[in-house]
Amino acid sequence: MLKEIRPAILVLVLLTAITGLAYPLAMTAIAGVIFPKQAQGSLIEKDGTVIGSALIGQEFKEDKYFHGRPSATVAPDPNDSSKTVPAPYNAANSGGSNLGPTSKALNDRVKEDVEKLKAENPSAGVPVDLVTTSASGLDPDITPDAALFQVPRVAKARSMAEDAVRELVTQNTQGRLAGVIGEPRVNVLALNLALDAAKAK
Amino acid sequence: MTVIGWIQIILFCAIVIALVKPLGWYMTRVFNGERTFLSPVLRPLERGIYRVGGVDERREQHWLTYTVAMLLFHVGGFALIYGLMRLQAVLPFNPAGETAVAEDLSFNTAISFITNTNWQNYGGESTLSYLVQMLGLTHQNFLSAATGIALAMALIRGFTRSSMRTVGNFWVDVTRCTLYVLLPICIVYALFLVWQGMPQTLGAYVDATTLEGGKQTIALGPVASQVAIKMLGTNGGGFFNANAAHPFENPTALSNLVQMISIFALGAAMTNVFGRMVGNERQGWAIFAVMGILFVAGVTVTYWAEANGTSALQALGLTGGNMEGKEVRFGIVASSLFAVVTTAASCGAVNAMHDSFTALGGMIPLINMQLGEVIIGGVGAGLYGMLLFVVLAIFVAGLMVGRTPEYVGKKIEAREVKMAMLAILVLPLMYLGWTAVGVVLPSAVASMANAGPHGFTEVLYAYTSGTGNNGSAFAGLTGNTLFYNLTLAMAMFVGRFFMIVPAMAIAGSLVEKKSIPASAGTFPTTGGLFVGLVIGVILIIGGLTFFPALALGPIVEHLAMNANTLF
Numbered sequence: 001m002l003k004e005i006r007p008a009i010l011v012l013v014l015l016t017a018i019t020g021l022a023y024p025l026a027m028t029a030i031a032g033v034i035f036p037k038q039a040q041g042s043l044i045e046k047d048g049t050v051i052g053s054a055l056i057g058q059e060f061k062e063d064k065y066f067h068g069r070p071s072a073t074v075a076p077d078p079n080d081s082s083k084t085v086p087a088p089y090n091a092a093n094s095g096g097s098n099l100g101p102t103s104k105a106l107n108d109r110v111k112e113d114v115e116k117l118k119a120e121n122p123s124a125g126v127p128v129d130l131v132t133t134s135a136s137g138l139d140p141d142i143t144p145d146a147a148l149f150q151v152p153r154v155a156k157a158r159s160m161a162e163d164a165v166r167e168l169v170t171q172n173t174q175g176r177l178a179g180v181i182g183e184p185r186v187n188v189l190a191l192n193l194a195l196d197a198a199k200a201k
Numbered sequence: 202m203t204v205i206g207w208i209q210i211i212l213f214c215a216i217v218i219a220l221v222k223p224l225g226w227y228m229t230r231v232f233n234g235e236r237t238f239l240s241p242v243l244r245p246l247e248r249g250i251y252r253v254g255g256v257d258e259r260r261e262q263h264w265l266t267y268t269v270a271m272l273l274f275h276v277g278g279f280a281l282i283y284g285l286m287r288l289q290a291v292l293p294f295n296p297a298g299e300t301a302v303a304e305d306l307s308f309n310t311a312i313s314f315i316t317n318t319n320w321q322n323y324g325g326e327s328t329l330s331y332l333v334q335m336l337g338l339t340h341q342n343f344l345s346a347a348t349g350i351a352l353a354m355a356l357i358r359g360f361t362r363s364s365m366r367t368v369g370n371f372w373v374d375v376t377r378c379t380l381y382v383l384l385p386i387c388i389v390y391a392l393f394l395v396w397q398g399m400p401q402t403l404g405a406y407v408d409a410t411t412l413e414g415g416k417q418t419i420a421l422g423p424v425a426s427q428v429a430i431k432m433l434g435t436n437g438g439g440f441f442n443a444n445a446a447h448p449f450e451n452p453t454a455l456s457n458l459v460q461m462i463s464i465f466a467l468g469a470a471m472t473n474v475f476g477r478m479v480g481n482e483r484q485g486w487a488i489f490a491v492m493g494i495l496f497v498a499g500v501t502v503t504y505w506a507e508a509n510g511t512s513a514l515q516a517l518g519l520t521g522g523n524m525e526g527k528e529v530r531f532g533i534v535a536s537s538l539f540a541v542v543t544t545a546a547s548c549g550a551v552n553a554m555h556d557s558f559t560a561l562g563g564m565i566p567l568i569n570m571q572l573g574e575v576i577i578g579g580v581g582a583g584l585y586g587m588l589l590f591v592v593l594a595i596f597v598a599g600l601m602v603g604r605t606p607e608y609v610g611k612k613i614e615a616r617e618v619k620m621a622m623l624a625i626l627v628l629p630l631m632y633l634g635w636t637a638v639g640v641v642l643p644s645a646v647a648s649m650a651n652a653g654p655h656g657f658t659e660v661l662y663a664y665t666s667g668t669g670n671n672g673s674a675f676a677g678l679t680g681n682t683l684f685y686n687l688t689l690a691m692a693m694f695v696g697r698f699f700m701i702v703p704a705m706a707i708a709g710s711l712v713e714k715k716s717i718p719a720s721a722g723t724f725p726t727t728g729g730l731f732v733g734l735v736i737g738v739i740l741i742i743g744g745l746t747f748f749p750a751l752a753l754g755p756i757v758e759h760l761a762m763n764a765n766t767l768f
Contacts, residue, residue: 003255004266004269004270004273005273006254006255007254007255007256007270007372008270008273008274008276008277009277010253010254010255011250011254011256011274011372011375011376012274012277012278012281012344014249014250014253014254015250015340015343015344015375015376015379016281016336016340016344018246018379018380018384019339019340019342019343019344019379019383019384019430020335020336020337020339020340020343021335021336023339023384023387023388023426024335024339024423024426024427025335026388027388027391027392027395027401027423027425027426028401028402028403028423028426030392031391031392031395031401031425032401032402034392034395034396035392035395035396038395038396038397038398038399038400038401039395039400039401039402039425040400040402040404040421041400041402041407041419041421041449042398042400043407043409043419049410050407050408050409050410051409051410051411051412052409052411052412052417052419053407053409053419053448053449054398055398055448055449055452056417056419056448056449057448058409058411058412058413058415058417059411059413059415060412060413061413062413065412065413069529089417090417090418091417091418091419091420092326092327092406092418092419092420093324093326093327093420093442094326094420094441094442094443094446094447095324095442095443095676096443096446096525096526096554096556096557096676097525097526097554097557098526098554098556098557098650098651098675098676098677099525099526099556099557099650099651099677100556100557100560100563100651100655100658100675100677100758101511101513101523101557101558101559101560101655101758101762102511102513102560102651102653102654102655102758102761102762102766102767102768103651103652103655103767103768104652104767104768106513106525106557107513107767110513110514110517110519110525111517114517114518114519125518125520126517126518126519127521128510128514128519128520128521128522128524129521129524129529131519132523132524132525132526132527133525133526134446134526134527134528134529135443135446135526135527135528135536135551135552135553135554135557136441136443136446136447136448136528137443138443138447138448139448139528139529139530140448141528141529141530142529143521143529176205176454177453177454177455180205180208180209180212181209181212181454181455181458182453182454182455182457182530182531182532182535183454183529183530183531183532183535185529185530189412192412193412196412
């Protein structure tokens, strides 16, 4: 059995070099040539500075922008590194709330958010995705219902006609792939960029 | 539940079924040492590895030598990962400047990856350098998967060979699996994932200035190359903390569908490899049917529970199901399906937070793991796990008719049944035993994120996932403590190797027996009666073992939820 020690070391080293170095480095090189944009993280630039990634949600609080979903991501507390503080849409530390179905903390949070949204738009039912945190805390999308729900607020803040804003929502709604796979959704950053572009026109 | 939701589930099942035969055909050729269309490119590389490693590819090993070789291989893998994590601060490919990982977390992670568990007490983007992700984790994703398949091949040879002493050569099986099966698929697969939007770069994290003027640091890395093998090898350890829920680790509904398929692809095909090797593909399909029936039952319950949502959400007038901890692009159906797939196989990747699932929706993943992950299961591990249950089912059938049971031409006798029982009973010993400790020890109790029965389920889930080498989590539990790092490592180690060694002992015992032709008295193992019997044995053994624990966790939580009790 002692003679198995040599392959245990050498086969391991060789297979590690192939799968742990050659393979990822080759993929990096090839992907960088064929799909350079995606390989770098689908970054969006505006006037020479990176404003985010098309795939990563970011925090919106102002009335004139559509808001994404609540985010449960955290960051280390600057005063005490053993603790964390809320840091919505922290793209360097993804994660969800992990609160369970019978959690009082979850129930209180959702209730508070529902009341806020009801005050904002009493005419429509509150879409569930606007009051629940996503799994990654970086969800770039909301449902079409959640976008339409915010139309009156955004239109008022921008002094635009609601129909014009609604039209932008429709244009930025992505359906299911081949009509079957996935869920209809609106990319919040793309929609807000379209809003800013419409204003500039 | 919606019609379009069920269409997505059926589409998934149809693609997996369609892949069973072609993949099974190809893998059988690879492990029989036959020529494949990739041989002209890979054969010289394969020979080179044997030459340097001092492996004589024609010399086969006794089951004990095979097992020792496997264990030595893992000792090396452990040392490599542990060393890389401890030294990452001074090694290259570390643009984010990550510092050395603590001893207990490095220990836990190294055990986690050599056992194909990939439990995440580390938080990818905030803990590990690119070098550790590639050289440490990506490589072990390949090798622990290849090991699982190699061991299944050894057990299959135990059934197919007559009066022999050897079960194959571990080095040849691992090398061929890595080069001919895993690597080629991953190359194509990784490029597909980049096309869908997954980063693959060695560049540093990017600082963005958001539309509202805030600052956002966006973590990047060589993601696609790792995710491809993470799924295909049922490893499941995420590049990012949020795993396959992170938009970079699962950008679209299409990438999500393909990821789910790749979790099942090789494990499902192994049933066909088994059928082909024993000379009757229907033997493989019968096992596949057992898996399929249990799988569809699980999907139905979880999808139903998540689509219904929680009574707290309903009371606030919110419809659309339980979206807490789920992503919009996947919605209820793809999140529910993924959760069942990842725990039926021993993958453990997640595209939604299982901790936030409804009580019953989250119970199915738990049950899947407690049944030993035999519903498709981990690559290789699922098949040898299922064959242990088959041995028991055949034994039970033999008792009923009063003759020595046999399966695909081999008599199943006391030694095989004892070993199968040992492998099956050691699992609950780990996850029930450690859960009992975890819920009374004050320092362990402090790790729970949720109060009430849900907190209990978090602990039970952690040890079940560790023992089952799954790696998914009720992630609210703070696992990165000395207690959990060490005890979970032990659960993972025992769950992997105390299953493997008895399975190899069975292989060694079977391979020495003569094959006997089927006779009129042989219990047919390709029909509905056999399928029903195996399902019955799995559910009875499983149910008797863990039902009391489930009653304390998800079941009581479900009742509390319906009574509008909050904790």
